[in-house]
Amino acid sequence: MNIPQTCFPRVVIIGGGFAGLAAARGLEEQELQVVLIDKHNYHTFQPLLYQVATGGLEPDSIAFPLRKRFNDVENFYFRLAEVTNIDADQKEVQTTIGNLAYDYLIIATGSTTNFFGNTNVQKYAMEMKSVPQSLNIRSLILENFEEALLTSNLEDRKKLMNFVIVGGGPTGVELAGALAEMKKEILPKDYPDLDIRLMKINLIQSSGELLKGMSSKASEKAEDFLIKLGVDVWKNLRVLDYNGDVVSTNGEDHFRASTVIWAAGVKGEAIKGLPETCLIERPARYKVDAFNKVVGLPNIFAIGDVACMQSESYPYGHPMMAQPAIQQGKLAAKNILSELKGKALKPFVYNDKGAMATIGRNKAVVDLPKWKFQGVFAWFVWMFVHLFSLIGFRNKAVVFLNWMYNYIRFDRETRLIIRPFKNKNEYSFQEK
Amino acid sequence: MNIPQTCFPRVVIIGGGFAGLAAARGLEEQELQVVLIDKHNYHTFQPLLYQVATGGLEPDSIAFPLRKRFNDVENFYFRLAEVTNIDADQKEVQTTIGNLAYDYLIIATGSTTNFFGNTNVQKYAMEMKSVPQSLNIRSLILENFEEALLTSNLEDRKKLMNFVIVGGGPTGVELAGALAEMKKEILPKDYPDLDIRLMKINLIQSSGELLKGMSSKASEKAEDFLIKLGVDVWKNLRVLDYNGDVVSTNGEDHFRASTVIWAAGVKGEAIKGLPETCLIERPARYKVDAFNKVVGLPNIFAIGDVACMQSESYPYGHPMMAQPAIQQGKLAAKNILSELKGKALKPFVYNDKGAMATIGRNKAVVDLPKWKFQGVFAWFVWMFVHLFSLIGFRNKAVVFLNWMYNYIRFDRETRLIIRPFKNKNEYSFQEK
Structure with missing residues (x-):
């Protein structure tokens, strides 16, 4: 994979979603080598995918190039690849572009659609x-x-x-x-x-x-x-x-x-290789302890959707959404740094900031810890929070512009069939 | 094709590029039925394709949904299809979604890459x-x-x-x-x-x-x-x-x-069916008279890149670019209306507004009929002209925003591999 061997410990992060990105940010500019692997060269802002699907937004404005995010970070490597296997004994990941040894591994592969075997x-x-x-x-x-x-x-x-x-x-x-x-x-x-x-x-x-x-x-x-x-x-x-x-x-x-x-339904995007005892079969999430370490594997963290941290308040693990992923990513980074310095690790405590969903123009529902409201104001709050959470100024600006336009004109202009799905032709897309 | 038969003459336009769109606009709100056929459901602003290829612009902002353009136009029909054959004797086009009779046919299929047989x-x-x-x-x-x-x-x-x-x-x-x-x-x-x-x-x-x-x-x-x-x-x-x-x-x-x-090299995107005598073999453009009528076929017009109008000033036809296409489209529409009213047709006279190309930041060349200049000012002129020529307010706004961002930040953020081309995977694209 052409990644130099240095005297610094190597942390490999699989997945550049909310969790992986938060972990990578937390490990910036430390005495570490960080390798981020993702099968896309961009981060996807999943909460707005439905607007791409319905012609309201351009795909490029909810995606952010991963390499750009870490342009100026020392000892940071990005590789476009899919991880096919994890060998915990050898402390090595196997990928479509070769093998890579790690000192710490952070699994942040997120989730995939669960068809429940149908x-x-x-x-x-x-x-x-x-x-x-x-x-x-x-x-x-x-x-x-x-x-x-x-x-x-x-x-x-x-x-x-x-x-x-x-x-x-x-x-x-x-x-x-x-x-x-x-x-x-x-x-x-x-x-x-x-x-x-x-x-x-x-x-x-x-x-x-x-x-x-x-x-x-x-x-x-x-x-x-x-x-x-x-x-x-x-x-x-x-x-x-x-x-x-x-x-x-x-x-x-x-x-x-x-x-x-x-x-x-969704299920964890678990990777082959780890012992079956690490997996909660339904829905294929890794069992992790309070520090997000995969049970029995001291050097492997799992964070975000793919991790299941069972506790009294969350007997089935935390909700599979952005907030737990971001918070776990941040903490996993801190805990790795603590461990390297010989300090005590901090257990994860989920700070539930609430949840929200939008139904349409002026129609949203917001549950904050202390205040639940619905309607026009909720809709503005939803917009503000999503706009603010997007990565990159350009993305924010283009999404804002599209939203203003769509709101004022009751329109959605990206109703374009760029690659036909059904009536396949020379511009089509290979497989579903 | 589920298009009603009315008492109005039917004009079929093949292609929603610069030429076809200009013709369709010229035929709006007349005592006519207009059917526009294109293999995409959008108009492509081809002069900016290179910026999509190099990560400077989002694809959706140089495409405009064809249906939207004609939302409020009476007696106007759009069909997403490919025309496979023209039967000039029967006055009928054959398409991937069925056959359609016409009274007038406007061929505005544009051009395709010319590999010169290699x-x-x-x-x-x-x-x-x-x-x-x-x-x-x-x-x-x-x-x-x-x-x-x-x-x-x-x-x-x-x-x-x-x-x-x-x-x-x-x-x-x-x-x-x-x-x-x-x-x-x-x-x-x-x-x-x-x-x-x-x-x-x-x-x-x-x-x-x-x-x-x-x-x-x-x-x-x-x-x-x-x-x-x-x-x-x-x-x-x-x-x-x-x-x-x-x-x-x-x-x-x-x-x-x-x-x-x-x-x-480019060549005309000629369609099967018309007599070979109508075609100029290299580069596959239809021979048209001064009214853009395909020679020998009084009800068929060819306009834009696919038309070759030979004259003293343009022995090889007009340049295959947007301006002649737009001007021919406008005139073809007028001439059809004149013919239906029994008036005399007007021959095409190309109003050469000049040409321009951009090489990079602050670097462009502009040839106007009376003034040729290069450099920073040319670059601003190029930007202004292209922005102004884009269809739709949203497209203009998003492109402007991207250009400002790219200019100020020396950046291009849409460097995303949404559908891999080379290392094909589940998200790939079928064929080149």
Whole structure:
């Protein structure tokens, strides 16, 4: 991998998401060599992927080049590669571009879509965990509308205009809201010949409430907002299968739909090699102690979505979202430095800053530790927090500009099929 | 194609580039039915493709959704399709989504890369005529640098860092300049471990001057600027072949390079079906009369790059660029309306507004009919003209913001490999 051997201990970080980035920042300018490995050359701001999928934002403005972030940092190395195996005995990671020894390893690989073993759903449903996947959804939505225009068969047209989102967490709720706004403001103008009433947006949630983990007020209000926007919310309904044509459920309702977006679960993106005893099988997260060390492996930390730190307050580990990832990344960096200096490590205490979700224009729900509110003000808070959290001035500025434009003009201009997903051609994308 | 038959004559326009868009605008709100067919659902602002390829701009900000442009226009239809054949006897076009009869046909398919029959070059060299192609170049440049970091073989590293641009027209010159600025400002920061002196940018031109068609002052100054930026300019050198490894020429110089960008020629994107006598074989443009009617076919117009109107001042037809396309599009629309009203048609007279090219920061050349100038002021003029010509307020604003940012910070932040081109993976792109 062409990384020099120095007298400094080497820390290898796998993954440049929220957790990995926070850890890398915490290790800057120390007597250490830091190697960050990611399969993309950019950091993805996942909370805004749904806006890329629905034509509201350009993909490049929610991605930030990882190399740039560490341009001026000494002893820092970035490698574009996928880690295929970890050999804890040899203290070595194996990657698509060679092997690399480590003194400390930080696993920050995040999470991936959990299809719960349903290969049909995996084959036919869309997922939205990366920029290319979001662009695929964007292409598919628009391609389906183009196709709906052409068919004279009403049932086929209904199928093409039927959208099923499985999972009522923040991803599902935000995506359903954004699609509903496309239905309201964009698609009737672009497709005046289509009866827009045929477009259905179904949000299916297996339990009795949306936004599980947020307050019941937030959950109710989010549902309220969605229904006002014309989304059909199905609660206590479980999707059993999707064969590319029909979504079957455990209830009486079946859905004939061309587009199914699976936002019903995530699992840790665990890597081969560590002993099975380190893994919590469902959902494939590494068991870590209070210092984020993988149990039984003193030199390996796991942080963020891929780590499961079980405690009294969080018997199933912390929520798989940005805040625990960032906080664990920061602390893991500090603890590595402490350990090298022979100091005592500090256990992780999650500072829950709350949660929020946006449903549409002027419609958001915010749960702060001491204050829960919904509506216009919540929406501004949501915007401010997300804008502020984006990395890089340029990204912030371009996103702000797009939001202002979209807000004032009731528009979304990035409704472009750059790489067709469905009707593959020379510009297509190889595989889902 | 699900387009209603009305009492109005139907005008079918193939292609939503500069020419097709100008024609469509000229036919708005008339007693006509207009059908615009394009294989993309967006208009591409081709003059800025090179900035997408070199990480300076986001692809979405130089593309504009075609449907949006005609949202409020009565009797206007857009169809996303590729035209496969024209049947002039039946007055019908055949497309990937069905057949469509026309009363008037406007062919505005533009141009495509001309490899002059060299299948090797076609297979291994990159082209830059569309947004996805530009994104491929962007991915390839960055992937080559990532790979150069890894190899310990000096010759391989040199090859990966060697860039050959064939063709010294505006595309080649602008791309070479942009690459040279990446070499100066971006790549040494992102790849501090690579010896940036190994990076070579070769611009090969078969004739004795760059920017053929512009003034000799512009040509000389452009060469001057390029050399100052560190580009190796090779004049009077003809590329004979490229086998994916070595570029061979008719001179003594050969180039071992991983990246070859072919900007040495374009040809009309002619469609099958019209009699061969309508085509000028090299470079596959339709012969048109002074009204842009394809010779011998009274109901078919060809405009823009795909049309060749031979005259005393332009024995080989007009230059294949935006201005003649826009002017011909406007006039073709007027002439169709005149013909329908039984009025006399007006012949096309090209109003040559001049030409310009940018080489880099503060470095551009501008030839106006009465004034030719180069340098900082030319660069501001170039920026202003291009910004003003972009379609849509949002695109203008985002491009302006990016340019300001890049100018002030000496930076380009969209150096992202969203879909890898070379080391294909699950996010890749199917074919070149």
